Amino acid sequence: MADVTLMKTPAETALAQAYESAKTTLPGNVESRAEAFELFTRNGLPHRRVEEFKYTDLRALLREAAPFAGMPSADDAKAALQAAKALKGTQALEVPFVNGHFVRDAVDFHNLPEGIEIVPLAEALANGHDWLAKLSPVEWARQNPVYQLNTTFMADGVMLRVVGKVETPVHLRFVTSANSAVATATRILVLVEDEAAVTLIESHESPNGANHQPNDVLEMIAGDRSNVRHIRLNAEGDKALALSTLNAKVGAEAEFFSFNLVTGAATSRHQVFAILDGENTKARINGATMIKGGQHADSTLVVEHAAPHCESRELFKTVIDGESTGVFQGKIIVPHHAQKTDGRMMSAAILLSEGGAMNNKPELEIFADDVQCAHGATCGQLDEDLLFYLMARGIPRKEAESLMVQAFLGEAIEFVEDQDLHDALVAVVEDWLRARA
Amino acid sequence: MPAVQETIDQVRSIDVDQYKYGFETEVEMEKAPKGLSEDVIRFISAKKGEPEWMLQWRLDAYKRWLTMREPNWARVSYDKVDYNDIYYYAAPKKNPAPKSLDEVDPEILKTYEKLGIPLREQEILAGVEPQNRVAVDAVFDSVSVATTFKEELKKAGVIFMPISEAIREYPDLVKQYLGSVVPVTDNFFATLNSAVFTDGSFVYIPPGVRCPMELSTYFRINEKNTGQFERTLIIADKGSYVSYLEGCTAPKRDENQLHAAVVELIALDDAEIKYSTVQNWYPGDSEGRGGIYNFVTKRGDCRGKNSVITWTQVETGSAITWKYPSCILRGDNSRGEFYSIAVSNGKQQVDSGTKMIHLGKNTTSRIISKGIAAGKSDNTYRGLVSAHRKATGARNFTNCDSLLIGNECGAHTVPYIESKNATAVFEHEATTSKISEDQMFYCQQRGLSEEEATALIVNGFVKDVLQQLPMEFAVEAQKLISISLEGSVG
């Protein structure tokens, strides 16, 4: 269908106009933006006949493109950060963004934890910086329209370098405070040097009622023997359309963990493109999604075992209430030379209500013969026998359901080792369940 | 490790050219002019002595087809077919519609004998228990040349005849059901088939009848540059049962040949249809030259309550396979099953699987797929399981396992699992692995050679599916798998 020229939708036209008017003011290299935009315009917003967007038709879901948010005033930024709630109270170095712009006043550059370097992205783009060459480490992403849009419009972000074992987690806090719809495009580049270790937290929040359109990308290059724990929370407002991409290239003998918890946004799509690029690396990518009403949440995942002897585990749990729709698309790729790969992917969904829907597409693409790969997918209701057992002990139905949902999601959350962070995520789950009961 | 290494080496040196059925039969043929046009369709329709409505149906399909594009979503790549460089009709010149076997060209009878398919009833009867009899419809290029046991089946009320005959003799039945499962506009290849189909089998089992014997169709492509476009329609009326088998072979040629069939199954209340395929079209040589393009649309409609449709396939042939035998589970409590073994070797490309569409209440489905990739082949399982809003209590269990032999092949799994009903329970599991060294060692320690051990393990791997085939065919299929993997399997 790619060779059929389709009429441009109003959103596509608006994006083209936004690019035309912003291209001279956006920081940095105009060429790479132009190239990304050219790639994007060739196919336009992806629709259901584009295989990767079969279940998330962005052409239909993104009717109007919101204007890109401007830089907030210092006072507005301060107020927005004070009002922020997501994962409040976790001990971490806060790196905050308001309306897609890095709030540099909030970071004390002179007293960063040892082993952490931060460079504002807008500045790096405008002045040129060595690390910029490391942007876009994953080819899969470059082909992706969501990523192309981010590359076209990325206005701000940070570059973060980690050397050695850093104890203090880094919390990238994204707050959209505008009350009318805005679009944002942030880019984070994280360079984790060989032997380095770090915990990265991302939280995304925005007010209910506004059709915000965040599109954020986090790119990571994790060195040999590094240890990265990445925990992300999507707590966007109820009308938001939130697109996000994690690109990770992981070196040898490393440990990589990424977890995404989704409760927010009317429509969300979180994409993970991970390449295990050195031998004996272990990766675990988990997700937990709880949606209700008319929400639509998509988790899309491509894990390429580019080197032999790597192990990957992917576990995605989805809880669907109301008339919401969950999507899981996961693919494990094992090229010819990646012998002794051990990859296991599981997607499990629970439908709590009549009107919900779940679409699962777990894929294996395997070219090496000496491998152990498996995937599984289940969807269904909560087990009636277990519910009866709990109720026979006096626990009311809703509470019994909550217990089981917690246990169900808990299997994906329990890999978050930091106890405070783990408890904070569990609290998010509990809040969601309380609101349901 | 050494044992496995050696097996791999053997796979590398494998030659697919051990196809047993690659001979050619010299028969004088009558053909339609090369290429596709309204005139060619009129020619086919006239040859078949079809009524006007059938011709109109074909022409409508053709008009539609001209607006369609060849699908490109499957994981196969091949040189595009030039649809104007194919003969759409080829029939033996000497008596293309024989009344009895005596009128059939002896060369053709010999061909079927060579293929192990005797067509003379007395030959079949010799030494065969009545319950093990199989009625055969033999399709040679574009026409059915013989159908056995027609009379005996007629006594039971079963209609089993070439579809071209059924169009003339049972137009009402054909009109009612043809295209009701695979609509004319369904997909590029099905629409092409609707325009140009030449022959195939028609089966009708009346209410309450258990078909007294296995029915089968044997497809043979013989003529050069000919496409085979068969159409099969099977209707199991209320409470009836039928088991149907198809087999396919073709001569070895350097050119690719197109086979674009449509099979429609309809099971009414409490009826059961078992459809088994042993597909052994010429797979091409080890360099990927020649072989059949097998682009087939097969779909069953469990239209009545408590109906059952089972697809079993053993796929070892064809250069390219594009095939998804599916079930529409419309009737409450209906059941769909899909059992598949797909073996690929040389440069074969297989993209096959199933669709289970749950529409009715308490519908169940089961998918067991075993893919074995060797040589430089690519083997993809692609499947859809979906539950619609009203499919309360739907159940599916899917298991698809792939085995790789050698390091130049690929095995892929692409399932789509869509549930719109909270009470539907779907379970899917898939694995990809190689033959375990421990298993190999254990077998060898007990005295088996590595080829024997590999064969044993592969047979174990596919056993769940082989069990679904009628006995004689299971044995044949097992042999076929061994031959297909020869070099890697003893």
Added chain:
Amino acid sequence: MLEIKNLVVQIEDKRILNGLNLTVNNGEVAAIMGPNGSGKSTLSYVIAGKEDYEVLDGEILLDGQNVLEMEPDARAAAGIFLAFQYPLEIPGVASMTFLKAALNAQRKARGEDELTTPDFIKRVNAAATQLEIPKDMLKRALNVGFSGGEKKRMEILQMALLQPTFCILDETDSGLDIDALRIVSEGVNALRSPDRSFLVITHYQRLLNHIVPDTVHVMSAGRIVKSGGKELALELEANGYADYRESEAA
């Protein structure tokens, strides 16, 4: 205490209970024995309120109140406890979390205050010690990876903690070795009191050596066909169920 009148129950069009009548008085330990398939487990599920069973006729009165319209959790709060023949495994839910949730839900339903955590732990530990349940077992997910005997002990622990007034033991002796049987029986006997009744469902007499019943009922084809004292159990042990199967046929 518990009164069952003319109970008729079916599952998927198959009649299981056929007009069953049974009365268990306060403080009484009643045993129900019977051949396989006589409907013993169905009876226990129906009293506890499992959904799959269709009650066509009859009543189950607990202290005069019909429980048939009540949800399983409401019945539990009213004092009914079923020790399952096959306790379920609940991955991801720690035993302690489960016990606390159950205890507090029942207290809440009865209008009592929730227990403080130290108070709760004290009670659990006391019960666990008596049933020889190691503490690390309580930290694990409920029943996951437990042996048959451990699961049964966990059932009795729950009984001890929840202090129900009407306890049903469904084939509690199945899968227990002699030591586990002793521990479980002692746990049950310790709970016997004038305010608490038991319905002990078993196929074999052996459990009744440890938990001595006041009355014994024989069940066959969905009815109580004979009632008597504890000596009836011994008689059954000696003669088997053959007599009652014949009555089934007749």
